[in-house]
Amino acid sequence: MGIKSDDEKQTYTVDEAIVTMGFGKFQLCVLAYAGMGWISEAMEMMLLSFVGPAVQSLWHLSPNQESLITSVVFAGMLVGAYSWGIVSDNFGRRKGFLITAIVTSAAGLLSAFAPNYYLLLFFRCLVGLGLGGGPVLASWFLEFIPAPNRGFWMVIFQTFWTVGTILEAGIAWLVMPRLGWRWLLGLSAFPSSLLLLLYSVTPESPRYLCLKGRTAEARHVLEKIAKINGTKLPSGNLVSDWEHELQNKSLLSSSSNEDDTTPTEMERDEDSISEAKEMKSEDSTSTLANSNMGGITALLMLLSPELIKSTLLL
Numbered sequence: 332m333g334i335k336s337d338d339e340k341q342t343y344t345v346d347e348a349i350v351t352m353g354f355g356k357f358q359l360c361v362l363a364y365a366g367m368g369w370i371s372e373a374m375e376m377m378l379l380s381f382v383g384p385a386v387q388s389l390w391h392l393s394p395n396q397e398s399l400i401t402s403v404v405f406a407g408m409l410v411g412a413y414s415w416g417i418v419s420d421n422f423g424r425r426k427g428f429l430i431t432a433i434v435t436s437a438a439g440l441l442s443a444f445a446p447n448y449y450l451l452l453f454f455r456c457l458v459g460l461g462l463g464g465g466p467v468l469a470s471w472f473l474e475f476i477p478a479p480n481r482g483f484w485m486v487i488f489q490t491f492w493t494v495g496t497i498l499e500a501g502i503a504w505l506v507m508p509r510l511g512w513r514w515l516l517g518l519s520a521f522p523s524s525l526l527l528l529l530y531s532v533t534p535e536s537p538r539y540l541c542l543k544g545r546t547a548e549a550r551h552v553l554e555k556i557a558k559i560n561g562t563k564l565p566s567g568n569l570v571s572d573w574e575h576e577l578q579n580k581s582l583l584s585s586s587s588n589e590d591d592t593t594p595t596e597m598e599r600d601e602d603s604i605s606e607a608k609e610m611k612s613e614d615s616t617s618t619l620a621n622s623n624m625g626g627i628t629a630l631l632m633l634l635s636p637e638l639i640k641s642t643l644l645l
Contacts (some may be wrong), residue, residue, distance in 0.1 A: 341567030343540045348553050348564055350477045354484075355560030358475055362484070364529060365472035366491035368428065371522035372465045373495025374502075375439060375458055378519050379404065382505040385512040390448055403452050404459035411463020419464075425535045431464030439520030443513045461523075474536040475556070495522075498579040541569065549581040 345352075379401045407489070419427030438457035445451035469488065476484050479494040499519060506515050539551035550569045557564050 341565075342568050342570045343565040344570060345474075345541050345549060345553070346478055346489065346560075348537075348569070349475065349556075350391070350479065351565050352477075352553075352557050352560050352562040354477055354480055355556075355562070357556045357559040358484075361472055361475050361533075362488065364470050364526070364533060366488060367522055368432070368468040368526055369465065369488065369491040370495035370498065371432075371526070372462050373492040374499040374519045374522060375462055376404075377439060377499035378503065378515055381499075381507060381515060382512045383509065389512075392448065396448065400450060403456040404462070405620050407461075408463040411460040412466070414460075414462075414513045415464030416465050419467045419470070419539075423472070424467060424539055425497055425533060427464060427467040427529075428471060428526070429530055431461045431467065432530070433461075434458075434464075435461030436520050436523035440517055443516035443520075445583065458645065471536055474538045481565040487553065546570070565583025579609075 361421075366524045383397045384400050385608070386392060386400065401568045415427050415431055418430065435458055438454045438461060442451060442458065445454055451500055471484075472488060473481055473485065502518055503515055506518065536545040536553065537549040540546070540552065550564075553564055553569070
């Protein structure tokens with residue numbers, strides 16, 4: 332039985348690796364990509380102020396019909412905010428914001444070609460469904476940021492929303508008098524399309540990969556980050572947070588009884604750790620299922636006949 336080297340005994344988590352590597356060029360690229368998505372969200376929300384009056388005048392809509400164009404967007408966001416969280420937790424952050432970008436850009440572009448009021452409502456509702464996934468992109472961004480700096484960079488990230496509103500107002504000022512509201516809708520879908528064009532170069536969140544037990548893929552992503560930032564990963568093996576905690580408890584327990592431990596007892600401890608890992612995996616799966624069911628129950632309760640009026644008002 333060989334003796335493990337110090338590097339093999341040492342372990343580190345994703346958060347510890349990111350803190351060690353620090354904030355660098357890679358994080359700036361991630362910020363630019365996620366910021367483009369946030370600009371897209373702001374533009375799609377801001378254009379409602381310009382499109383509503385133009386459509387009301389063209390199609391002779393009542394005030395209630397005009398306000399419904401805005402309401403259906405928020406109704407779509409209500410469903411999307413919950414749905415895309417489940418998708419990103421089960422299938423990955425990248426797939427989560429890929430689907431939201433496809434829905435938002437496609438529905439936004441189709442809105443520009445809506446031949447009547449009811450199809451416009453339908454497409455704008457789909458846009459809201461896509462916009463509900465905005466927090467997925469924010470979560471993906473923050474999972475690459477060193478924990479001590481997340482508050483600061485979250486504030487910087489939020490400034491992209493302001494940039495988006497100013498940009499939309501400028502585009503509306505230039506486009507509406509000359510080309511009309513349809514061009515405004517089409518041009519406002521452009522930032523979401525940029526997310527799709529650059530999607531192939533975006534990495535999956537190493538935190539998500541580690542939580543799913545895909546530590547080799549997570550380490551590969553971390554190695555890319557270290558290479559771009561010009562830094563190095565910590566020495567040792569990459570483990571998930573709960574594995575790191577389990578190993579620390581095991582080390583504390585073994586150090587107190589080190590002199591009295593026999594090889595048989597050491598093998599028994601290793602078996603206990605393996606069983607604990609399997610139980611943790613099963614518990615996390617059942618917890619996720621219970622969380623999803625609880626969320627569905629809460630959503631159905633909000634949409635029940637007793638609460639539907641209050642939900643729509645909110």
